[in-house]
Amino acid sequence: MTKLTKTFSLSLVAAGLFSSVASAQSIAIINATIHTSTEQGVLEGASVVIDEGKIVAINPESINADTTVDAQGQIVTAGFIGTMNQLGLVEVGAVAGSRDGGDDKASIDFDPSLAFNPRSSLIPYARKGGITQDVIVPNGGESIFAGLASVVDLSGSFDSVNQKQVALVVHLGEKRKGSRAMSMKTLIDKLEGHKSAKKDDKKDPTTEQKILDKVLSGEMPLIASVQRASDIYELVKLKDTFGINLVIHGGDDAVVVADTLAKANVPVIISSMANLPGSFDSMHANLANAGKLEKAGVKVIIGVAGDSSHNVYQLRFDAGNAVSYGMTQQGALNAVTSNIADVFGLNSGAIATGKRANLVMWSNDPFELKSHVSKMWINGEEVSTEARQDKLRERYTTESAMPRAYTK
Amino acid sequence: MHKFAPSLMVISLGIALAGCQDNGPQDPKVTIDKNPYPSTYKPLASTSTLITNATVLTGTGERLDEADVYFVDGKVQQVGKDLSVQADNTIDAQGKWVTPGIIDVHSHLGAYPTPSVASHQDGNEMTSPVTAEVWVEHSIWPQDPGFNRAREGGITSLQILPGSANLIGGRGVTLKNVPSHTMQGMKFPDAPYGLKMACGENPKRVYGSKGVLPSTRMGNMAGYRTAWIDATEYKRQWEKYDSDYAAGKNPEIPHRDIKLDTLAGVLDGDILIHNHCYKAEEMAMMIDLGKEFGYHSGTFHHGIEAYKIADLLAENGNCAALWPDWWGFKMEAYDMVQENVAIVDAVKNSCAIVHSDSDTTIQRLNQEAGKVMYRANDVGFNISEQHAIKWITANAAKSLGIDDKTGSLESGKQADVVIWNQNPFSVYAKAEQVFIDGAKVYDRHDEKYQAQSDFMLGQQ
Numbered sequence: 100m101t102k103l104t105k106t107f108s109l110s111l112v113a114a115g116l117f118s119s120v121a122s123a124q125s126i127a128i129i130n131a132t133i134h135t136s137t138e139q140g141v142l143e144g145a146s147v148v149i150d151e152g153k154i155v156a157i158n159p160e161s162i163n164a165d166t167t168v169d170a171q172g173q174i175v176t177a178g179f180i181g182t183m184n185q186l187g188l189v190e191v192g193a194v195a196g197s198r199d200g201g202d203d204k205a206s207i208d209f210d211p212s213l214a215f216n217p218r219s220s221l222i223p224y225a226r227k228g229g230i231t232q233d234v235i236v237p238n239g240g241e242s243i244f245a246g247l248a249s250v251v252d253l254s255g256s257f258d259s260v261n262q263k264q265v266a267l268v269v270h271l272g273e274k275r276k277g278s279r280a281m282s283m284k285t286l287i288d289k290l291e292g293h294k295s296a297k298k299d300d301k302k303d304p305t306t307e308q309k310i311l312d313k314v315l316s317g318e319m320p321l322i323a324s325v326q327r328a329s330d331i332y333e334l335v336k337l338k339d340t341f342g343i344n345l346v347i348h349g350g351d352d353a354v355v356v357a358d359t360l361a362k363a364n365v366p367v368i369i370s371s372m373a374n375l376p377g378s379f380d381s382m383h384a385n386l387a388n389a390g391k392l393e394k395a396g397v398k399v400i401i402g403v404a405g406d407s408s409h410n411v412y413q414l415r416f417d418a419g420n421a422v423s424y425g426m427t428q429q430g431a432l433n434a435v436t437s438n439i440a441d442v443f444g445l446n447s448g449a450i451a452t453g454k455r456a457n458l459v460m461w462s463n464d465p466f467e468l469k470s471h472v473s474k475m476w477i478n479g480e481e482v483s484t485e486a487r488q489d490k491l492r493e494r495y496t497t498e499s500a501m502p503r504a505y506t507k
Numbered sequence: 508m509h510k511f512a513p514s515l516m517v518i519s520l521g522i523a524l525a526g527c528q529d530n531g532p533q534d535p536k537v538t539i540d541k542n543p544y545p546s547t548y549k550p551l552a553s554t555s556t557l558i559t560n561a562t563v564l565t566g567t568g569e570r571l572d573e574a575d576v577y578f579v580d581g582k583v584q585q586v587g588k589d590l591s592v593q594a595d596n597t598i599d600a601q602g603k604w605v606t607p608g609i610i611d612v613h614s615h616l617g618a619y620p621t622p623s624v625a626s627h628q629d630g631n632e633m634t635s636p637v638t639a640e641v642w643v644e645h646s647i648w649p650q651d652p653g654f655n656r657a658r659e660g661g662i663t664s665l666q667i668l669p670g671s672a673n674l675i676g677g678r679g680v681t682l683k684n685v686p687s688h689t690m691q692g693m694k695f696p697d698a699p700y701g702l703k704m705a706c707g708e709n710p711k712r713v714y715g716s717k718g719v720l721p722s723t724r725m726g727n728m729a730g731y732r733t734a735w736i737d738a739t740e741y742k743r744q745w746e747k748y749d750s751d752y753a754a755g756k757n758p759e760i761p762h763r764d765i766k767l768d769t770l771a772g773v774l775d776g777d778i779l780i781h782n783h784c785y786k787a788e789e790m791a792m793m794i795d796l797g798k799e800f801g802y803h804s805g806t807f808h809h810g811i812e813a814y815k816i817a818d819l820l821a822e823n824g825n826c827a828a829l830w831p832d833w834w835g836f837k838m839e840a841y842d843m844v845q846e847n848v849a850i851v852d853a854v855k856n857s858c859a860i861v862h863s864d865s866d867t868t869i870q871r872l873n874q875e876a877g878k879v880m881y882r883a884n885d886v887g888f889n890i891s892e893q894h895a896i897k898w899i900t901a902n903a904a905k906s907l908g909i910d911d912k913t914g915s916l917e918s919g920k921q922a923d924v925v926i927w928n929q930n931p932f933s934v935y936a937k938a939e940q941v942f943i944d945g946a947k948v949y950d951r952h953d954e955k956y957q958a959q960s961d962f963m964l965g966q967q
Contacts, residue, residue: 191835191836191837191840191841192836192837193838374870375621375866376652376962377621378624379624381622382966404867408835409834410832423934423935467933467934467935468877468881471881471882488845495814495850
């Protein structure tokens, strides 16, 4: 027990900016309030054992692990999962050379994960919000097809792209120039064209053809960024026609067609903070929408709006606000963990045997402003939440007779 | 002797100032109207109100538990325990918290409203790097639905500023957050005007791309200095006109320039500087710039690096209006620390403010301040709720020059009051009732007090 407390305080001090605190050892977290994000709900005074990067046991009869961490009743959740941002694909928004999320020529086969930088300063900062994985997406180019989404973890290691090509992103709805009908036609033509094209067995299929195969078979979700209810309704019809696995992103007006979405089993990635009519596509943006969609039976994913690459750490607060305006606590937790895993086929987002050992221990209610990450693990290894920001703060709050530049 | 004295004086002055055309009978005196678009704001109807049994954060650094707040005729009259007063309206606030109305010193509501269509982009006059002649109040669309959303978050006063494309972007205006179909109906009576200035990347990017000064940070400084030199001369001309006229002469009227009217207003101390400025070294220079031309450098907005010069800001009496955690969208926003506000605040005579610059976070300035308080306390600060509330009330009022009127629950202040369902620094906190000048302008549980913009009416 004492050994554990020491490990905890030392790890905060000693952990480097980028390194995870390596341990290939098994770890048991005991005496925790485990929010499983599964049907098991919340387990009080519970234990979870992780080994070889996976969760190997929950509440085993006897605990056998190299290290034991006493949570002292603190809440342990699955690591939160960010979505729909360019984490690791941008360092400074306005610095073009640090941006790799988009390209004028980007289209169906554009895969920005080839540019993913696990050493970005955004990654340790995001860990402060208990983010352990993230669905990164291209922000696209001239085509309505922005490209391919990937799943990364926030370990900071060079092999942290977990799954490539988990979804295809398409931008629909209002346009700066021209008609949205043309965007929709482009999408329909692409799907129709691929569906009816004769297979040429002599030629290897192109990347684009392989992707469209997966989209049409429903194996690869199609994320449509769109807000207006009528556009969402049209897309649900496309789902019927082509059997695609449709995911709505944005969905400020999704609440208007909530029942249709629920019936068609279409998940919605929503900002729970949107509540202004940013455009004529978003007349129904409201803080209560996440809760209303949940109530209607829609699978809801909460994503951070705006510059979500730099601000994904705020995901937990967005979840808290969703609860404040009517979502259930469990629904909000699922909206930042298990629902994302379900939609994108990740073996994470829940505390269950066999799942990836991405866990976060919280000082208090994870959605509350006052709480912070006490400890976290990615792929079974403890990681630090110390970021460049902490170094800057320490430099300017430490008294020194020498110029600040000597305080490191 | 006496009889002749005046004419002798006229003669001698006439010789001394030959060619100035200032002898002869006086033309009517020209006086510049400093308030040509006056406030027409009238508080909504109110009754005497007693809020009982609340946790009260006064905005003066005090916290009173199980306390009462009594306001009548739009003014706070008493705050304390077990007040023995009778009110027309008594609200049992057991378990609830009461704070002064929240003030945002940096908003673009009305000037960059929603829907954010091209027709509504009225916040940046991007045609010249110095546009002190524009007044953002002339851009404000009072039907911006964002005003209502902000009120639901407890915002009772806010300053609307022009954008940051220009070195000197124009006048800002302080509003009472009441629904009105004219700008004047919202205008905060007797609040001083602000002047928006901007450092750093924005002006040099906007004008550098047009091939005109400034394209560099040194160009920025040259641009401000040139403007203040013009303003100094303009102020001298008008002062000379006024003094000559007072001396009985008939001086030539200086050419009226509304750009220089505003800058001279700053030099006169009537208009307060609000300076978009992220970086430590730039803020330090803007403080010196003010000294060079004899005005106060005012409030720094968005000072991402304010924590690096916390001492300097306090020494010079500068407020710093800051975000808790926005960062990384451009180079000058790279060195964010989550404790910025708290570090600035920790120095004696400081004036730390949490601001939004956003139509969404303006709805949750209480949460924004809470984030700072908790992150700072995580690393060893010891900031209480009664102190943190000042960042979004009293200190904000000071920055806007309205601290004699609002920003705290003290006897005689305007009764701008928020009742929260719980500790306002919780993610689950919601404003339940909002009062401006003693009148209820929002009630979460009574649709009668939920204003709706013309734009939203009848939408389906």
